[in-house]
Amino acid sequence: MSEQLPEIEQLGRQAADCQLCDLAAKRTQVVWGDGPATARVVFIGEAPGRKEDEGGRPFIGAAGHLLDELLAAAHITRSDVYITNIVKCRPPGNRDPLDDEIVACRSYLNRQLQLLHPRVIVTLGRFSTHLILQTTAGISSLQGRVFERHGYKVLPLYHPAAVIYDLLKKEPFFAAAPLLDQLVNGEGEMELREGSGVGILNRGPGSASGFPPAAGDPPASSPAQNSDTRSLAQAVGRADPGAPPAEPEQEISAPAEHFTQETLDIWNA
Ligand code: SF4
Numbered sequence: 182m183s184e185q186l187p188e189i190e191q192l193g194r195q196a197a198d199c200q201l202c203d204l205a206a207k208r209t210q211v212v213w214g215d216g217p218a219t220a221r222v223v224f225i226g227e228a229p230g231r232k233e234d235e236g237g238r239p240f241i242g243a244a245g246h247l248l249d250e251l252l253a254a255a256h257i258t259r260s261d262v263y264i265t266n267i268v269k270c271r272p273p274g275n276r277d278p279l280d281d282e283i284v285a286c287r288s289y290l291n292r293q294l295q296l297l298h299p300r301v302i303v304t305l306g307r308f309s310t311h312l313i314l315q316t317t318a319g320i321s322s323l324q325g326r327v328f329e330r331h332g333y334k335v336l337p338l339y340h341p342a343a344v345i346y347d348l349l350k351k352e353p354f355f356a357a358a359p360l361l362d363q364l365v366n367g368e369g370e371m372e373l374r375e376g377s378g379v380g381i382l383n384r385g386p387g388s389a390s391g392f393p394p395a396a397g398d399p400p401a402s403s404p405a406q407n408s409d410t411r412s413l414a415q416a417v418g419r420a421d422p423g424a425p426p427a428e429p430e431q432e433i434s435a436p437a438e439h440f441t442q443e444t445l446d447i448w449n450a
Pocket residue numbers: 196199200201202203204205211268269270282285286404
């Protein structure tokens with residue numbers, strides 16, 4: 182008798198031949214996501230890099246190792262979390278994903294979140310943060326703070342690759358570990374307070390602006406049926422005059438020298 186896969190894995194297999202955007206032409210494989218269907222927390226990055234494209238799993242390079250260090254600091258094991266990206270195929274040369282690629286792939290992410298219905302969503306870097314929170318605010322002003330969207334707790338963090346690149350991002354990145362621990366492992370409803378790095382930006386419903394509906398809502402449309410391209414393009418716009426300069430998220434020539442030998446070994450492999 183054939184094994185009954187969780188629905189999220191069945192969907193991943195259906196997406197393996199996806200041709201909905203130009204990234205299909207140069208990928209090695211679709212990097213769907215990794216983790217149990219029962220995960221209470223979902224990490225969302227930007228796009229697969231070279232190692233992920235080759236290996237078929239998200240966050241398996243040096244950035245993934247740094248993410249593992251954060252998880253350990255938050256008393257979470259990787260086998261308890263689900264990890265994916267906003268686009269499932271590697272952009273050539275690890276360039277930023279384009280708006281039309283994000284739009285084309287968005288329904289996959291929406292469906293993943295519908296099926297997982299996690300307690301916490303951690304957005305890694307500005308692209309996933311802008312997409313989920315529908316904001317163009319700089320990631321530096323959002324990182325380490327908790328927001329509420331459509332019943333989900335959302336914790337934006339720097340992308341681990343950006344942390345490897347920039348020493349100044351390491352302390353605030355790891356400073357979020359106790360908060361992540363409390364969000365994921367804490368019992369009952371967490372009391373969110375303004376200040377101390379914890380704040381609520383907006384409690385309003387988000388599905389109208391592109392945020393994935395919660396479980397029980399009507400199923401998502403097919404990936405080809407995204408309709409709010411314009412609002413999404415605005416949400417991921419690079420032209421926010423108040424935002425800090427764009428931060429490198431994937432294509433990084435060398436890590437800063439403040440990381441463990443293990444991370445450096447992985448980086449240099
Ligand atoms: S829509 Fe997503 S899965 Fe499909 S080709 Fe584009 S990036 Fe890959």
